Amino acid sequence: MSADNRLEFPIETVPKSGSSYVINEHVRWVRMPLPMSLNHINLWALGSNDNLTLVDTGMHLDDTKTAWTALLTSENLSINDVIVTHMHPDHIGMAGWFVKNHKTSFSMSRTDYLQCRMLSADTGDDVPNDAIDFYTQAGMTLAQIDSYIKRFGFFGSIIHPLPHSYNRLKDGDITTINGMEWQAVEGRGHTMEHLCFFSKELNMFISGDQLLPTISSHVGIFPTEPEANPVEDWIASCHKLISVLPEDVLVLPAHGRPFLGAHKRLNALIQHHEVSLQKLYDALSEPKRSVDVFNVLFKREIDDSNLIMATGESLGHLNCLIKRGLANKHIAEGVCWYEQA
Ligand SMILES: [Zn+2]
Ligand SMILES: [Zn+2]
DSSP, X not given: OOGGGTSBOOOOOOOOTTOEEEEETTEEEEEEEOXXXXXXXXXXXXXXXXXXXXXXXXXXXXXXXXXXXXXXXXXXXXXXXXXXSSSSHXXXXXXXXXXXXXXXXXXXXXXXXXXXXXXXXXXXXXXXXXXXXXXXXXXXXHHHHHHHHHHTTHHHHTSOOOOSXXXXXXXXXXXXXXXXXXXXXXXXXXXSSEEEEEETTTTEEEEETTSOXXXXXXXXXXXXXXXXXXHHHHHHHHHHHHHHSOTTOEXXXXXXXXXXXHHHHHHHHHHHHHHHHHHHHHHTTXXXXXXXXXXXXXXXXXXXXXXXXXXXXXXXXXXXXHHTXXXXXXXXXXXXXXXXX
């Protein structure tokens, strides 16, 4: 079942990396490069060219800085305010650069701001024992843990140092830009306090990573909060968005193309996770470790490059089954085993 068959993508033009496309007098679609298989991010410049509010910024890389500098000059754009949807490097990476070099304001949710400051502060530190225990309990091998240790702190390396102060935005807050009201709508599960922005008047919804047309966002667990239940948070957020958004809203996602069919997509995402939970429950008729259920949850091959994400996502679904009273876990010789309750 391909989501592409069911959603509509009404905007024909897709801006090339480093360039932009004017959707209407209030919204400009900017694309910036990412050095991964997911090779782009969409950013949204709202308002008039001489007074723009930028929603999300791009990853802090030389390529992005060069592209931004060229774009601001060639299109004669002036960015005065920066808002980010959440703390991931592709979204927040350049925020500090804009504040420093363009004297912009900087707004985001409190939880994501604090968590981002905390995670970037880890860069250069030793890996905490809690994290090694966490991945050992999940069933990772010594070689895999070694490879994790080598990459520890990478997060901070692709984010420009964050400003030491920010403006807090929270669920329901209205930001008026160029006479248009944008309402912050909080989502959970991908990060702790992800903000999306809905303009009733324009019938447009800047969704960040909370609602994407073709890929399902990462919903998983990290060593800082091993007992978290982000899958339930994510499913609840999908239901919430169905109640907030009209079906004919134009969704402006961070990855992929603007689309129509918000409710269809949200229902498909809910379904996707519920089906995964059911399959996972069935697989737990025999005790399994987190690393034993990858084939139940993922179609793609899991290797060193996506092992941490996959482990986090499988733990997320296992925790959800535990919280629903459907599974138990026990620790034997430092490794967690899960089975049906
Ligand atoms: Zn994200
Ligand atoms: Zn993203």
